[in-house]
Amino acid sequence: MTAPAHGQEVVPKFRGPATTAPLGVELSERETPVHPDTRRRAPAAHVTLDAVAREAGVSLATASRALNGTTRVRDDLRGRVRAAADLLGYIPNAHAQALASPEGNRTVGLICHDVGDPYFAGIASGVMRAAAEQDLLVMLASTFREPAREIAYVSMLRAQRARAILLIGSGFQDRAWERAMDAELEPYVRAGGRVAVVSRHRSMRVDTVQPENRAGAAALAASLVALGHRDFAVLSGPPELTTVADRLAGFREGLAAAGITLRRVVRGAFTREGGHAAACQLLAAGGARPTCVFAVTDVMAVGALAALREAGVRVPEDMSLAGFDDIPVVREVSPPLTTVALPLTEMGEQVIALALRTPSGAGRSRVLRIEGNVVLRGSTGAPPGS
Template sequence: MTEADRPHMTLQDVARHAGVSLATASRVLNGTAQVRPDLKERVLAAAGELAYTPNAHAQALASSSSKVIGVICHDVSDPYFASVARGVMRAAADRDLMVMLASTFRDPAREIEYIAMLRAQRARAILLIGSGFEDRDWERSMDNVLEPYRRAGGRVAVVSRHRSLKVDTVLPQNREGAEALARTLLDLGHRDFAVLTGPRELTTVTDRFGGFSAAVTAAGLALPPDRVVEAAFTRDGGYAAATELIRRGPLPTCVFAVTDVMAIGALAAFRDHGVDVPADVSLAGFDDIPIVRDLTPPLTTVALPLDLMGERVMELAVRDLTSNRSRVERMPGEVIVRASTGPPRAHDRIPSPTPVARRS
C-alpha cells in the first residue's frame, strides 16, 4: 500500500486509540496547553501507530512546499548548540528557508513533543542537534513519532550519535577526539587524571568518557571511580563537579571536562578555591567554543568545526535523494594545546585549596 492509498486518520481516531478525549488529543498534538505526561505519551504513541498527519500535511511535505525547517537542540544558550545552529541558519538562508528553533533542556519527552508539533506545522525537515539518549523507551517513542513523518515525505537529519535512528547524520568524532586528547596529555607527562562528566545516558558523554578512559587504560594506568565526577552538562555542573573533586582530595595533576562549558565552570571553581591552573592542576575541555580562547588561561580542548557541522546537517536534510540509504558524514576533532595545560606539578607542590576572594 502506498502512502496515498493509506486511509486518512482523523484526530478522533487518535483520541479513540489512545483512550482520551478529543480535546486532550488536540492539546497534545497542537501544543496549546499542558497535559499530564502519561496522557501525552499515549496520544503521541497512538498518533505514531496510526501514522496520523494533521489535515493534508502529508501532501504538503511530499511536494516539499513547506519553507520551514525545524531545529531541536538541547539548549540554545550553550555556545556549542548556538554555533551549530548558526551554521544551520546560514545554510537555510542561502536556500530561502525559515528556521524554527526549540530547546529541550535535555528532556527526552519534550524532544518527542516538539517533533510532533513540527509535524503539525508541516515542517519540510526536522534537524536534531545534540546527543541521543541511551534509553530504549525513548528510542521506541522517537521511532513512533518520526517514521510516519518520514513516510509522508518529511526529512530528518541529526548531529551526533543517535543509535536507533537510520537517518542522515553529521557525526563528530567524540570518542576519537577524546582518545587523542588523552594521548597528548600523557605525552606531557601526566599520569594522574580525573574526569568531569555529564549524565551518562547522553551518547556524547558516553563516547567522550569512553575514548578518554580507553586511552588512559591503554597506557597502563587506572581511572578510579573517585576520580570521575558526574554533574549537569553545563557551566554550573562543571563548577559543582570541580568543587566535589576538590573536596575529595588530593587533586590529580590533570582534569578532563567532557565539554568546554563544564571546563569553564571547573576553572571558576579552581580559582575560587585557590587552585592555580595549570601550576597546581592542568585542565582540558572539548568542543573549542569561541570563548575558551579568551579565558585566563586559555583552554586546551578538542576543536570541532561547529559552524560547518550545522551547514552540513542542513545540506543533508535538503539534498536530492538518489537512494533510500542514509548518509553519515564524520567530523574529526583537532587537539588544541593552550596554556591551561602544562607538565605535571612537582611532587613537593601539592596544593592545599583554600577559598579566595573574587576579583572584579
C-alpha cells in the same frame, strides 16, 4: 531625538496601496468611504492572489503562473500581474501554498537543547546561514533537556510538514524515549520528510553529522599523557547522553593505550554550574589530587576553571584542565583552555545540507564524520613537580 513613543497615536502616513483608481474589474470595497470607527473594525484582510488577478485583469491561474514562473506566460500579462501584486502589496499565503503543493513548504525544523548554550548556538548559527542561502525558514525548538518536550516538538514539526527535522545534540540512551522518537520519526520519513542529526542517536537510522567524540577524547588523552600526566580525573555529564558516554569511553581508551587507568569520574550537570560543582566535589574529596582534569564539554570546563580558581588551585601549575568542543569562550578565559576543537558552524551547515540532499535511497543513511582537533592551550602543562 524624540523620546520613545509611549502610547503614541499612529500617524497614518501609510494610506494603503489603492490610492490610484483600480485598473481592472471594479473592487467596490475600495470605494467605500472609510467610516470613522474603521479603526476598531475587524482587521483588514490580507491581499489575496485573487485580488491581484482581478486587478491585473487575468485569471487566478495566470496570476499564479506569472508570479511563480512555472509555465510560460505572455510577457505583457506577466508584467500586469507583477505590477498589480506590487501595487496591492501582495504577499502569498505560505499556508495555502504549502497546502496546495508539497513544494510550497519552505521550512525546516531545528531541535536543540538550548540556544543559550554556546555549543548549540554555534551549530544553530551555521544552520541559519545555510538556510538563508536556500531561502528556507527555520523553526527553532529548545527542549531544555526534557526528553518529552523533544518528542512533542517533533510532533509539532510534523504538523507543520517541515521539509526536514534537524536534531542537534546527542540522544538519550533510554529505551522508552528511543521508541517514542522512532515512532514519531518513522512515519515522518515515510511520508517524505528528511531527518538529520548531529551526534549519535543510538537507535536512529538517519543521516548523521558525527563528531568523533571517542577518537577525539582518546587523542586528547594521548596528548595529556605526552605532557607527563599520569593521574587523571574526568568531570562527566549525564551518562545517558551518548556524547558523554563516548567521550568518557574514548578518554579511557586513550589512557589505557598508555597503560593508565582513569582514577576518578565525577558526574555533574551538563552546564557551567555542573562543571563548577563537579570540580568542587573533586577538590573536596580526600586523597592525592589528579594532576590533570578532563571536562567532557567546554561549558563544564569553564565552570571547573572558575571552581579551581576560587579554590586557589593554579591552572596549569597545580592542575591541568582540558575540555571538548572549542566553543568561543574558551579562548577568552585565562588560561585559555586546551580542548578538542569541533567546527561548530560548519557542522550546522553540514547537517542541513545532509538533510536536504536527495534522499540517500530507501533504508540508507549517511554518516559524516567530523574529526576533532586537539588544541593545546595554556590550561594544560607539565604536571607539578616534574
